[in-house]
Amino acid sequence: MTHETPHRPTPATRDSGRLVVLVSGTGSNLAALLAAHDDPAYGARVVAVVADRSGIRALDIAREAGIPTAVVSLKDFDDRASWDAAVTETVGVFSPDLVVCAGFMKLFGATFLGRFGGRIVNTHPALLPSFPGAHGVRDALAHGVKVTGCTVMVVDDGVDTGPILAQAAVAVEPGDDEATLHERIKAVEQGLLVEWVGRIAREGLRVEGRHAIVG
Numbered sequence: 001m002t003h004e005t006p007h008r009p010t011p012a013t014r015d016s017g018r019l020v021v022l023v024s025g026t027g028s029n030l031a032a033l034l035a036a037h038d039d040p041a042y043g044a045r046v047v048a049v050v051a052d053r054s055g056i057r058a059l060d061i062a063r064e065a066g067i068p069t070a071v072v073s074l075k076d077f078d079d080r081a082s083w084d085a086a087v088t089e090t091v092g093v094f095s096p097d098l099v100v101c102a103g104f105m106k107l108f109g110a111t112f113l114g115r116f117g118g119r120i121v122n123t124h125p126a127l128l129p130s131f132p133g134a135h136g137v138r139d140a141l142a143h144g145v146k147v148t149g150c151t152v153m154v155v156d157d158g159v160d161t162g163p164i165l166a167q168a169a170v171a172v173e174p175g176d177d178e179a180t181l182h183e184r185i186k187a188v189e190q191g192l193l194v195e196w197v198g199r200i201a202r203e204g205l206r207v208e209g210r211h212a213i214v215g
């Protein structure tokens, strides 16, 4: 029996230099990408920043860097599918080679995944497959783990279930709360995200089953 999917994911090819970065929060990962992209050897440039809410620090960071921004809020749409179509159209205006979720707190639906699937990279503040979802740091602390970390992955139609590109470990210290632990994770994930986005832009990305292959 053959398995048919409605859309064949488009792989990110070599020289995948146009990045659209999706944000919802303070933008420390966006700032790290912006610090890297001025070097032509990096191989990628942030061409737009799209948020699901206004009034966030990440949008200020983008504007201060002269990067075009757009906001597509779920509350402005009748349903999730309409919002998903609008985000797809907005991101598509900027013709990205790669879409980077840098603290983007909304799940994509079929329209977005059909257009950009296979070239959406996400960073998550836990060692997947443990602690997926919107509260990875809080859930890891509540579970009592002694080591957690961050994961850079390719987004699929599950919640943080996509093929993993890279992971880094961070020790949980006695007395950590969600904020202190998340800050130490962010310090590590910024470097990891910048490294792997650059590698994908320079060398290309393809997905084979559970495996994301760069180069």
Ligand SMILES: Nc1nc2c(c(=O)[nH]1)N[C@@H](CN(C=O)c1ccc(C(=O)N[C@@H](CCC(=O)O)C(=O)O)cc1)CN2
Pocket (backbone or CB within 6 Å): 101, 104, 105, 106, 107, 108, 109, 122, 123, 124, 132, 133, 134, 155, 156, 157, 158, 159, 160, 161, 162
């Ligand atoms: N189809 C997918 N979309 C996205 C994924 C993914 O793996 N598959 N990753 C996210 C980012 N993400 C974690 O990395 C994530 C973001 C948000 C949620 C979530 O449950 N969001 C709730 C709202 C929660 C809140 O605002 O506090 C929601 O969307 O209703 C889970 C995982 C990028 N998109």
Ligand SMILES: NCC(=O)N[C@@H]1O[C@H](COP(=O)([O-])[O-])[C@@H](O)[C@H]1O
Pocket (backbone or CB within 6 Å): 024, 025, 026, 027, 028, 029, 030, 058, 102, 103, 104, 105, 123, 124, 125, 133, 134, 135, 136, 186, 189
């Ligand atoms: N599930 C998605 C998720 O939790 N994403 C996390 O939000 C933070 C955003 O920080 P930033 O706005 O400072 O880059 C990052 O730690 C990122 O991994």
